[in-house]
Amino acid sequence: MVRFIIRRLLITIPTILVVITITWALVRLAPGNFYSGEKKLPAAIEKNIREKYGLDKPWYQQYGRMMWAIIGHRDFGTSLKYEGQSVNSIIFRSLPISAAVGLLAYVLALVVGITAGSIAALKQNSKWDHSSMALAMLGISVPNFVLGPILVLVFSLSLYWLPPSRWGGFPSRNLILPVITLAAVYMAYIARLTRAGMLEVLRSDYIRTARAKGLSETQVVVRHALRGGLMPVVSYTGPALAFLLTGTVVVERIFALPGLGNYFIQASLNRDEPLIIGIVAFIAITLLLMNLVVDVAYAFLDPRVRY
């Protein structure tokens, strides 16, 4: 187990360096740069700026300096657009917002998805089963950028119940619509996964044994079936996190939340090189570490898995 973790961590480091390098190469290989915007800078000023940021050096020196700053000092440099702000400070300022929305959405999706999926499996082919699975399919098919504005239209612009956008601190009514918008797809996926997993488990021998022992149906379901039936949901956590991250990009955009995703889109549009690289690297690191955690958790939950 320890060896597995160490081996995975050793793969993670070069992976992140590769991601940074690919991103850097994409930004650099593309025609144009941050300064080739609409407002043309006077040549002398541009020259000074280039000197200040080290952009007058050959590319391999720039690459080396950037890599050294990242590896040696965990320093992604300063943003070109938001002058005087370091990339690190932007990330740490916007991260809590994305994390709050993302985690709340994931918890909501887990609770609703597992409940709906279990009910569907236990009452297979009933009205409950068919309606919750149809709803789940709808959840997968309606894009979040359609669902979000429609929710805003109904609950904010027509009923005046909830604020339509903006960040309002952590526990606030502003969070409700973004969290529901983001959670919808995962809810649907988790419900389908739970149903499939539970159906398989409910037919297995150890459930028959548990029933034969005379356990109550609640105990059979909660203590025996759920544990095995939820394995597909656990293994979906990794991909779910990745999708959650991309989902937040759209949701933050719809609801004008100053989170990581919104900054990332702005940075891409502005060609703000250090900020792009910083955010991509940060997201990659988070994802890889979370995937590792999920794999370890999987091994603990399912005694058959060995690394």
Added chain:
Amino acid sequence: MDLESEKRELTEAEDHIESRLNPVDPDMLHVGQEMAVAEGDVDPGPQHEFVRGTSLWQDAWRRLLRNKLAVFGLVVVVLVTIISVAGPTVIKRTLGFTPDYIPSNDPRLVKSFPPFTGPNGEFSWTHPMGTDNAGRDQLARVMQGGQISLFVGIIATLVSLLIGVTYGAVAGYAGGRVDDVMMRFVDVLYSLPYVIVVIVLLSMFRSQTARGQLILLFISLGSVSWLTMARIVRGQVLSLKNQEFVLAARATGVSNTKIVFRHLVPNTLGPVIVYATLTIPQIMLTEAFLSYLGFGVQAPLASWGSLAADGVQNIAIFPWQLIFPGVTMALTLFSLNFLGDGLRDALDPQMRTV
């Protein structure tokens, strides 16, 4: 027995097995029937899988037709495709405008602005879905958007098929070290935030022409969506490559390349088709997501994602500008997903991941 007849016999045996589509797992058909019975909607069908004439394809087709939701999906997908492809031409012929026609100089049409109303503010059959901000007909735009969305979905899926099937089949057939390295590479790519990288790619290399951006979109979407396909094909090939028909092919001196592409790949077709059907809506969704953010399809071309993005601007005043493209897209994805699910149940009842 002379060599010639032995060879013929082997080829026959091979054909025979191949006609069953998937000789991997002798339990498969059996399990499929059991499941079908459990679900209570499909009749197990005749027991003679070895007779030509009731091939797995025909069996699958019959099972698909019994699945109402899948048939609904199939009908909707076909209808949406036909309407999207033929619609703009029909509108051009009958009403005389194209999807990107801006009627700023046409007094007859300019009155139809604001959207969704005729000249005097009532519903107009000239623009059943209203018009967009520039006065372009929304129905024609949605049809054109459908063309582009479906086109992107299909082309990018074909790209991912090409890469994924080749990669997976080679890794599975080669086995050992090569397989290890190739699949580890897939694992690494799998854990990357690829949509993020695609956004960087699309925003950095933003093309000046709408067509260029579209091609960029094909490449980037296709090149990141082959991973699952590679895994599925590899798994299939791994379990197929030790079967007798591969041995037979090798014994008769068939080259490795030919074994992989003539003998192994056709046998993985069932799961591959199922997964490809499920990939199309995923890619369409990703394309819409990218277009919504402004990185995908550029005006004057439209996709459902970019139409939704335009519609969101006016959500408070003209909500149908979002609702028409949004609902059309959701309906299409819904149908594609049901069709994919139905195909999976019909072709490969064992593969039941989401």
